[in-house]
Amino acid sequence: MTTHVKNASHAEWIIADPGDAAALPNDQSGTCSITTSSSGETNTLAIPVRVGQQLTLNLAVDGGGDRVVTVASAYDELGSVTITLGEAGGFVTLQSIMTAASTFAWRVVAYDNVTGPSQTFATLTVGTQLLVADGKSAFIGPAAVPASAAGGNWLGIEDFGTPPSGTLTNAVAIYAESAGDDLDVLHADGTTDALLT
DSSP: OOOOOOOTTSGGGEEOOOOTTEEEOSSOOEEEEEEOOSSOEEEEEOOOSSTTOEEEEEEEEOOSSOEEEEESSOOSTTOOOEEEEOSTTOEEEEEEEEEETTEEEEEEEEEESEESOOOOOSOOOOSSOOOOOTTOEEEESTTOSOSBOTTSOEEEEESSOOOOOSBOSSEEEEEOSSTTOOEEEEOTTSOEEEEEO
16 A cells, blocks of 8 residues: 655645735645735635645735635635635635536635634534633624624624624623513523513
8 A cells, every 4th residue: 555645845835925916826735825015915716626635825924914815616604705814824724625526616624813714513512611712702693793893702692683783892792683572591491581571
């Protein structure tokens, strides 16, 4: 049996930064270390050409501006098509897959300190604690995101209602669809207590 090991130090695995307003290669595997200037920059990434490609983009030198990469098709479960690298050390790794006969797409497999990718879970089991970093937010439900959550820490839980407007700092928001709807506590025995109506 022959084992093939990828040596990431080989030149074929190092992808040169194409610079601003350029296309990233969609037919290679490797790592592209990006350097930004002080102003905003962009790249595009076309659909991959085969299964098994792996592309890592990382912001190696942050000149002050962001690099926004627009992918030709959705790369995650939420249909995201943009990736913003704005902090040194931030990275995203994309893997090519087949979605139909001779049809390929990128899928995110790992990322850190970038904006754009999202991951959803049918079930998320937390062993000890679920920690949300300072300045970040957690929302439960499709309408739990407020009009603006900037500048604070949020925990939002909704009942298919309209999100509250405005910016709230360090808030816990629990709200129902409209005036008159109940907010209840459901006990383990199936009984409920109304918090308010």
